[in-house]
Amino acid sequence: MPGCSRPALPSLGCLANAVALSPSLRSAVTAGPGAGGSTRSPGSTVGPSAGRSSPEAAALGLGSGQSATRVQAGMDGAPPPASPAGLSAYVAVSQLLGLTLLATTGAWLGRYRGGVAWHSPLQFNVHPLCMVLGMVFLQGDALLVYRVFRHEAKRSTKALHALLHGLALLIALIGIVAVFESHRTKSIPNMYSLHSWCGMAAFVLYLLQWLLGCGFFLLPRAPFSLRSRYKPQHVFFGIALFALSIAACLLGITEMLLFNIRDSYSHFVPEGVLANTLGVLLVAFGLVVAYVLTRDDWKRPPLAEEMALSMDFKTLTEGESPGGGGQ
Ligand code: HEM
Numbered sequence: 587m588p589g590c591s592r593p594a595l596p597s598l599g600c601l602a603n604a605v606a607l608s609p610s611l612r613s614a615v616t617a618g619p620g621a622g623g624s625t626r627s628p629g630s631t632v633g634p635s636a637g638r639s640s641p642e643a644a645a646l647g648l649g650s651g652q653s654a655t656r657v658q659a660g661m662d663g664a665p666p667p668a669s670p671a672g673l674s675a676y677v678a679v680s681q682l683l684g685l686t687l688l689a690t691t692g693a694w695l696g697r698y699r700g701g702v703a704w705h706s707p708l709q710f711n712v713h714p715l716c717m718v719l720g721m722v723f724l725q726g727d728a729l730l731v732y733r734v735f736r737h738e739a740k741r742s743t744k745a746l747h748a749l750l751h752g753l754a755l756l757i758a759l760i761g762i763v764a765v766f767e768s769h770r771t772k773s774i775p776n777m778y779s780l781h782s783w784c785g786m787a788a789f790v791l792y793l794l795q796w797l798l799g800c801g802f803f804l805l806p807r808a809p810f811s812l813r814s815r816y817k818p819q820h821v822f823f824g825i826a827l828f829a830l831s832i833a834a835c836l837l838g839i840t841e842m843l844l845f846n847i848r849d850s851y852s853h854f855v856p857e858g859v860l861a862n863t864l865g866v867l868l869v870a871f872g873l874v875v876a877y878v879l880t881r882d883d884w885k886r887p888p889l890a891e892e893m894a895l896s897m898d899f900k901t902l903t904e905g906e907s908p909g910g911g912g913q
């Protein structure tokens with residue numbers, strides 16, 4: 587809605603706007619359970635979902651399989667609102683930086699460290715490659731999902747967010763196994779460095795955040811009130827973990843340079859310059875993603891049917907499961 591920010595639960599003022607704009611939506615909201623052909627019992631799954639017809643979508647004359655974007659556009663027949671121009675530019679820059687930092691990691695390991703292989707002395711090199719790909723690039727992209735797919739149904743966006751984080755975790759796990767295996771075969775002690783402490787903390791907390799995210803936001807039985815209370819913590823710790831992951835990478839880069847080129851590092855040798863450039867790219871990627879996430883006016887606007895459903899749930903089933911609704 588114009589002028590409405592995106593609170594955890596839409597304010598009554600915003601909702602009033604939504605209802606005032608659409609007589610059919612108004613009837614869907616005020617009629618409550620059972621309106622629009624829906625027979626709903628508390629706790630049943632009725633959230634706005636891709637490929638399913640919600641009561642509000644039905645009230646607007648939309649059938650099953652029509653996207654929530656259509657619902658939003660269908661309010662007055664206008665096309666769905668375009669993403670803010672600045673947002674697209676920042677997302678494009680983030681992807682450019684992300685791809686460049688992956689290429690830089692590959693170039694460093696390929697050109698100066700002999701490449702990457704599992705059953706060989708090169709096994710260690712799997713570690714930096716997987717950590718940069720998983721804990722930075724994929725994690726960053728998972729965070730941007732709610733901004734990039736801002737007009738898609740919440741349920742599909744949530745699934746993509748969780749899936750990308752899951753993929754990032756899997757790749758990071760391969761990277762962690764690689765470094766422990768490599769240490770074991772070379773009889774190097776484990777977990778003695780600041781990098782390994784920060785890195786391990788980032789990985790374990792990231793796994794915990796993923797499990798909590800699935801528990802609170804994917805399980806249909808999680809109470810609506812609990813989701814609302816957990817969400818600000820999820821967002822804060824999510825951004826903090828992204829920052830910690832980048833910090834761990836910077837420590838790892840420095841450590842690896844000191845192990846490998848201790849004597850020539852201060853002479854601006856090409857390997858040192860390339861690895862320092864990777865560090866700067868990691869910081870730049872982190873800053874661009876953080877900027878996109880913290881711009882209030884770029885936050886995902888609630889779809890009309892989500893606002894109606896939130897109100898519906900709040901007034902009628904306070905504390906019940908939203909079953910994939912507004913959160
Ligand atoms: C968020 C990303 C990262 C995490 C979570 C992480 C985690 C870890 C952990 C837990 C260890 C200890 C392994 C052991 O004790 O056997 C380790 C070792 C190591 N990592 Fe990383 N790492 C990350 C990124 C990087 C990057 C980007 C580099 C280099 C470019 C790197 C270089 C190293 C080196 C040289 C070691 C061996 C020395 C040591 O144990 O401190 N790491 N890493």
Ligand code: HEM
Binds near residue numbers: 733817
């Ligand atoms: C380690 C994994 C995760 C991290 C680091 C993480 C981080 C974040 C961050 C930083 C945000 C704020 C994004 C924004 O403002 O656009 C966010 C939002 C959210 N995340 Fe996650 N998340 C993780 C896993 C999950 C999982 C598994 C789910 C389950 C579906 C989930 C569901 C959500 C939801 C529902 C939101 C709120 C979006 C909104 O209403 O604006 N997250 N997450």
